[in-house]
Structures are given as C-alpha cells and as structure tokens.
Amino acid sequence: MKLKTSLFSGLCGLFLFGGLSACMTGLTDKKVSGYALMGGSVYTMDDQNTIAQALVMKGNKIVYVGNRESAKKFLSDDIKIIKTKGQMILPGFIDTHSHVISAFPNADDLRFKGDDNIEDWLEQLRRYVRQYPDKKIIHGFGFSALAFGEAGPHKSLLDEIESKRAVILADNGGHTLWVNSLTLALAGITLQTLAETPETTAFYHRDSQGKLTGWLRGSAAIFHLFSKLPKALTESEALDTEAYYARVKKLWAYMNSLGLTSVFDAHMNGQEAKFGTILTALDRAGKLPFRIVGTHPVFDPKNLDTAIERLQALQQNHQSKRLRFGAIKLALDGTIESRTAGLLTPYAHDSTNKGDEKFSREKLMQFVIKADAAGVDLYMHSIGDRTTRNALDAIAAARRINNSIGTTRHTLSHLHLVDKADLPRFAQLDVMAQTTPIWHSKVPGYADALGMRADRLFSFNAIVKTGARVIFGSDYPVAGLAPLVPVFNIETGHTRREIGLPASAVLLPKNERLSVQQLIKGYTRDAAAWKIKSAHLKWVNWQMSLY
Structure with missing residues (x-):
C-alpha cells in the first residue's frame, strides 16, 4: 500500500480547462489573474x-514551469501564490475506456458485488x-461468469426466485447475460427458432443434453x-437533461476529485444520439465537468456499411466545447470469462473452442x-490473441x-x-494499446480457461x-x-x-510490471496523444490546455 498512500497524500491534478484541482485552496478567487504553485514536484511528462x-x-x-527562483520574474501582485x-x-x-455516460440510465437497477x-x-x-414488486422487468449487473465454471449460470436458479417477470442480468464485463425461462419465452427463443439465425445460435449456451441454459455468451446473442x-x-426509462444530471452529478464530482x-x-x-443531446445541453449550461469523447459502436457486421455515415451524423449533430464523437468502436470478440475471446489455439479442456470472431478477417480488413x-x-475491443492478430493485420493493410x-x-x-x-x-503500425491496469493481478478461473497461457497475460511492459x-x-x-x-x-x-494486498500472489510474468512513470505517462501524455492526435500535442510544453 506504500505507493497508494504516497500518491494520495500529495496528489494534485491540473485541471487545465478550468483552473486547478479542488485539492488546492483559493482557486475560485476572481480577484486574481493567475496562480503560482511554488515548491513540490511538478511532473512535466516531457521527453526527459x-x-x-x-x-x-x-x-x-501555463506560462512557466521550472525552478522557483526563475519563476519569480513571472509573478505580479494579482497572482495568487500557492505553496505546494x-x-x-x-x-x-x-480515462481512455469508460462507460460512465450510460452507467446510470436506470438508477434503481440491481447491482451485484463482483467478488461475492x-x-x-x-x-x-x-x-x-x-x-420492487411492481417492476415489469428485473434488470441487474455485476455477477462473475467465472464463478459458474464452464457450464455457466443456469436459468433454473432464476426461475426459482422469479418466474412471472423477465429477469435479465449482465455479468461484470457486460458481455454475457443470464436470463430466466420467461425472458426466453417472451422473445420466442427456442432451439427451433434459433435454427433460423445460425449466426447467433452458437452464443446461446446449451447444457450437456443440448438444452438452452439461459446464458447468452456474447453480443450477437444479446x-x-x-x-x-x-x-x-426493452425501452429504457425516459430521462430529461436535469433528471439525468441529478443522477450523475455526484459520480462526476467524485471523478473530478480523482484528478x-x-x-x-x-x-x-x-443511445449515443440521446446522450449526445443531453450532454450538449449540459455543456452549454456549464455543467459538464470534464471533456468527453464518444464513439459510434458496431457489434454486428451487418451495420458496418452505415458506420462511417452514422459517426459523421453524431459529429455533426452532437458536438460542443467539451463533447465530441471521435471514433468508431468495433467489438471484435468476447471475454475469457465466457470463453468467447478469440484465441489462436483452443481453450483449455475444450479442443473445439477458439472463441468468438464477430467480424471475419475479410470483412474486418475491408472496413478498416x-x-x-x-x-x-x-x-x-480485442481480448484474445487471434482477434488481436486479425486487427493488426487489417491495420497493416490500411x-x-x-x-x-x-x-x-x-x-x-x-x-x-x-x-x-x-x-x-x-509501434510499427502506430497503434495505441489500451488496458485497465487494476486487472493485472491473478484472477480465479483464468488458469482453468487458458491453462499455461494464464501466466503470460497483459504484456504491456513488452509493448512499451x-x-x-x-x-x-x-x-x-x-x-x-x-x-x-x-x-x-x-x-x-x-x-x-x-490492490491493497501486498502479500497477494504476483501475476506472472513479473517482468511485465510497468514503472510508475510509464503508468503516469499512459494516463496523461500518451492518452492526450490519442485523444487529440499527435499533430496538436502541444500541452507537453505547458503552454496550452490538452486540446
């Protein structure tokens, strides 16, 4: 815990678009023309x-960064000095990967604790x-599919608790669903009807007798x-701008407090257009506390033909000072938990399963x-080694x-x-590699799914x-x-x-540990290079904001 404690005790992130972070004092004084932070350690994140x-x-x-003595020539009577x-x-x-905007569409949905x-x-x-006896549908989120082993969760467990209302539970990765029998019946899903849509059939899990279990193992089925x-x-709760803001403002304030x-x-x-309208209105009202870059997502190859046009429509209709839609998101495979991440060699204990491939190599290459x-x-989105190779091959061709x-x-x-x-x-193809480092620890169930490959996960130090x-x-x-x-x-x-358990087992290989400097750089300078493209990356000189 030494690293966490030292960082929290002295952390003050610079909010370059609106003053400085709330962990400093006196930053809303309208009588001053500027601020000088004197002392402390200012991490410039430059090449040296x-x-x-x-x-x-x-x-x-920011007009000056350097030693304290030279900073004095930039001071004037109306500059507030803050001792740091x-x-x-x-x-x-x-944060280069989040779903924070749509995380609270229905505030009273059931949320499980993933470690239960x-x-x-x-x-x-x-x-x-x-x-909630009057809810017409039970929505929940956050169970771990790994806890159920290869068989996965079964609808019978849900039927015993609720059989008169649809129950739809998403796992903690958002890539599989656990539903009760009534949900399948209301959708008219049987083995016979699934035969009419072979592209989705494989992702409705079956038991050893070939019967549907109520576990949907990928976005094609979802x-x-x-x-x-x-x-x-399926219609989400209608939200106006103020109702939405009332739900998210505490979370957003918390995110600001984290820097x-x-x-x-x-x-x-x-629902990008819906949220785009809300976010644009909030930004114009001065209520958007950070910059947001959104995407147009594509989960089904049938939607590739219109993807560029749809992104351009979002860019044209939903853009403001702190909001823009900047990319097309492609979900290329599933997850290791559901055995749907695309692998070069089969999953352990199942020689027939190499995972999911939502886009064929040919279609992916053509679109890229x-x-x-x-x-x-x-x-x-690319979790497995086969999917990643396909993506890199497509980018190489492009x-x-x-x-x-x-x-x-x-x-x-x-x-x-x-x-x-x-x-x-x-590096050769100028491709950014994105991850969530808090996952870089031993996860129960990965060894069972991957065998010895579980000891070579998250090779980001090698990529750096x-x-x-x-x-x-x-x-x-x-x-x-x-x-x-x-x-x-x-x-x-x-x-x-x-996190917080220094005696816990180390995820192998140990040489894939990232340095603190690399991690800070990935959260700041390199993330800015992705967000605004290298041609405009002047913020490292401390002369302008991140845009």
Whole structure:
C-alpha cells in the first residue's frame, strides 16, 4: 500500500480547462489573474521526465514551469501564490475506456458485488424482487461468469426466485447475460427458432443434453434477444437533461476529485444520439465537468456499411466545447470469462473452442481500409490473441494502402493475451494499446480457461519497450468504482498484485510490471496523444490546455 498512500497524500491534478484541482485552496478567487504553485514536484511528462519545482499560470495558460527562483520574474501582485511543498503536481488524468455516460440510465437497477459468491448474488436478487414488486422487468449487473465454471449460470436458479417477470442480468464485463425461462419465452427463443439465425445460435449456451441454459455468451446473442423482446420491456426509462444530471452529478464530482479531466466513453449502449443531446445541453449550461469523447459502436457486421455515415451524423449533430464523437468502436470478440475471446489455439479442456470472431478477417480488413482512408479513427475491443492478430493485420493493410501513419489513430483495447510475434507491431503500425491496469493481478478461473497461457497475460511492459504508446482507463462500471481511481490502477499495474494486498500472489510474468512513470505517462501524455492526435500535442510544453 506504500505507493497508494504516497500518491494520495500529495496528489494534485491540473485541471487545465478550468483552473486547478479542488485539492488546492483559493482557486475560485476572481480577484486574481493567475496562480503560482511554488515548491513540490511538478511532473512535466516531457521527453526527459523533468520534475520542476514551480508552475505559473495566467488565465487558462501555463506560462512557466521550472525552478522557483526563475519563476519569480513571472509573478505580479494579482497572482495568487500557492505553496505546494511536499505535494505531487500532475497533468490531469485521462480515462481512455469508460462507460460512465450510460452507467446510470436506470438508477434503481440491481447491482451485484463482483467478488461475492453465487449464493450471495441469488440472495441479493431475492431481496430485490421483494423490494420492487411492481417492476415489469428485473434488470441487474455485476455477477462473475467465472464463478459458474464452464457450464455457466443456469436459468433454473432464476426461475426459482422469479418466474412471472423477465429477469435479465449482465455479468461484470457486460458481455454475457443470464436470463430466466420467461425472458426466453417472451422473445420466442427456442432451439427451433434459433435454427433460423445460425449466426447467433452458437452464443446461446446449451447444457450437456443440448438444452438452452439461459446464458447468452456474447453480443450477437444479446442483441438478438433484445431485438425479439416486446418493446415495452426493452425501452429504457425516459430521462430529461436535469433528471439525468441529478443522477450523475455526484459520480462526476467524485471523478473530478480523482484528478480525471477527460473521459473516453467506449459506447453508450447504442443511445449515443440521446446522450449526445443531453450532454450538449449540459455543456452549454456549464455543467459538464470534464471533456468527453464518444464513439459510434458496431457489434454486428451487418451495420458496418452505415458506420462511417452514422459517426459523421453524431459529429455533426452532437458536438460542443467539451463533447465530441471521435471514433468508431468495433467489438471484435468476447471475454475469457465466457470463453468467447478469440484465441489462436483452443481453450483449455475444450479442443473445439477458439472463441468468438464477430467480424471475419475479410470483412474486418475491408472496413478498416475503408475507414482509415476516410480519416476515421477506430477503437477495437480485442481480448484474445487471434482477434488481436486479425486487427493488426487489417491495420497493416490500411497503413500500406493509405499511407496513413500519422493521420489516423487506431487503438486496440483490453489485450489480455497478445502473441509474442505481434508485440512489436503496435509501434510499427502506430497503434495505441489500451488496458485497465487494476486487472493485472491473478484472477480465479483464468488458469482453468487458458491453462499455461494464464501466466503470460497483459504484456504491456513488452509493448512499451518497443516504443508503442500504452494508455489506461477504468472500463467503469465493470468491477465497480475501484477501477475509476487512477492511483489504484497505477498500484496494480506496477505490482501485478491485488490492490491493497501486498502479500497477494504476483501475476506472472513479473517482468511485465510497468514503472510508475510509464503508468503516469499512459494516463496523461500518451492518452492526450490519442485523444487529440499527435499533430496538436502541444500541452507537453505547458503552454496550452490538452486540446
């Protein structure tokens, strides 16, 4: 816990678009024209990793960073001096993978604790069903599919608790669903009807007798289910701007208190236009406390043909000072927990299963070349080594055909398992590698799913050493609030142990530990390079804001 304690005790993140962070005092005084931070350690994140002792800011511009003596020539009577001796001054953190915007559409949905056990989740469901007798549908989030082993969760456990209302529970990764029998019946889903849609059939799990279990193992099945359910059950609660703001303002304030100044939202549950309207209104009212970059998500290859056009519509209709839609999000595979992450070799104990491949190599390559030629940035969910190779092959083709290095910024996200041969390709192809470092610890069930491959997960130090940019984010609300905290991610990324448990087992290999400096850089400078593209990356000179 030494790292976490030292960082918290002295952390003051710079909010370059609106003054300085709330951990300093007197920063709302309208009588002053600027501020001078004197003393402490100012992490500049420049190429030499310079640590300065003073920073002077006039208006919203940083005019000097360096030693205290030279800073004095920039001082005047109307500049407020703030003594920061013993404190750590950092650029604002950028969360490069989150779902924070759509995390609270229905504030009273059931939320499980991912570290509980199966009986705990069932008991929480029992209490919830009794507490909300008038709800027409039971929605929940946060169970761990790994707890159920290869068989996965079964609808019979839910039927015993609630059989008269649909029950739809998402796992803590948001990539599998656990539903009761009534949900399948309301959607008209049987083995016979699934035969009509072979592209989704494989993702409705079956037991040893071939019967449906109520476990949906991937987005193909999830979107198929929701397309078949009655509309009255799938429409989310209507929210106006103020009602939405009332729900999220405490969370947003908490994020600001952590030093977060910008957020990349990896998708808004397919409601990007709805949330775009709300966020634009909040920004114009001065209520958006950080910059947000959104995406247009594509989970089904049938939607590739209109993806660029839809992103452009979002960019045209929903853009403000602190909001823009900057990329197309492609979900290339599933998760290790559900055995749907795309692997080069089969999962342990199942020689027939190499996981999910939502887009064929051919379709993926065609689309990446097309989007890259149009100047569109791509952000791709890729957990397995096969999926990652396919994505890198597609980007390589696009780079070669379009000569696009330096003009588009493509990112692969999560990257639990990357083949050794593909590690140097991130730097070679100018591809950003994104991860959530708090996951870089031993996870029960991964060894059972992957065998010996579980000892070579998260090879981000190797990627950094090739010269590639590695960036970090929370994937909130996956695994609750803890991943939102940058210093928690920094601790686990550095130790490869569970947060706050220095005696816990180290995730192998040990040489994949990231340095604290690398982790800070991935939350600040390199994240800014992704967010605004390298041509405009002037903030490292401390002369302007992150945009």
